[in-house]
Amino acid sequence: MDSPLKLTVEMSRAYTKGGLEEVLGMCDDLVSGQWIPDDLSETIREQVFNAIDEQTFSSIDIVTGGPEAPATENPLEDDGLVAIFEQDMEQEKGSDDGEETSEEYSLESETPAEEPEEAAADEEEVQEETPEDTADQPEEVPAEEPSEESSEEPEAVAEDVPEEAGEIEEVVEVEEIETPEEAPSELAEEVRKDAEIIREELEDLEPEDYPMTEETYYKARWWALIPYAIVAIPLGLIGVVICAAVTLAILAVAAALVAACVLGASLALQNGMDVLADIILVAGAALIAAGLALLVIWLAVWFASNTIGGIVGGLYRLGRKWCYKEVVEK
């Protein structure tokens, strides 16, 4: 597992199975070491550890209603999981546009909250500078990011970061401070919406984008398959021939009706009947023939597809059930 996307796919599957609480429990188990994917690389694990920090744990406890949820005085800490989802989305967009960087990704989750007054003062300036500054930063893959930064103290990290990145974080914090009365239920609703967006995007992925953990194939039972073929093929052929004959009979009726329709139309339009009432009468008969012909043609098609297709498909399914054994290989 050398990509965060595959880990995200695992979490998406967990979300499909058990909803948001299942995913959050998965994150909890992952960070606490109770669940370690077999092929999860060290780099990805470090990234996950960096992304899911104490803020996320407080969000997990709030959403799941855990009894050990710490009472957070700062409402910013409650939005850790939302920020992670937003970072994921932004990073995905950035990989397409080349505007987002992995430094932002790590800094936004690690930089501590600063005073709201300073952030409010810098808000307008940063909003103008952000697109240009972020565009200037080099694009890096998150897997190549050094993991030493995550072990440093928050203050030291704050000193190391560029000013632009700090201002970006301040803008995010100011926006969060403006709505401190957000209830945990609203937070959970936002997280659910983000998870739904991610799940919809993952559903668009091709199956070859992520590996299946189980592989199913069928193993033939030759001692049953040969007698079954000897009996089923002649019986199936007889049934198919009978059904084909009935279908041809229905089609013959349909052809006669079509011929009647064409004959009536040609008689009414070309053959020169003198009386208009007779022409209308013949045209009416042709229309009736056309309606019945359409119905009978569709009846023939429906009969053929149901009977012949049913016989062949039924024999195939029966043969697979009796003569093949399903083997699941992990």
Add this chain to the structure above:
Amino acid sequence: MKATWRIIVRISLVLVALGLICGLVGIFTGGSIARVQNALNTGYDFNSYVDIGKKFFADATKTAQGLYQQVLGLIH
């Protein structure tokens, strides 16, 4: 399949209804089935068509009977 059935049946009903309306209008406006039959007999040799049809179905019946006898012979 049900939706297709519905569509086909509706189209057929519309065509049949239109045909019935045309036929009734033709009859009420002085149309005559006898004149139509005369025109058909004049323009087309229906007896030959009927004979061709009869011969076709007789041949098909003979072929089916022959196949049936062959299958029975194979089974026995």
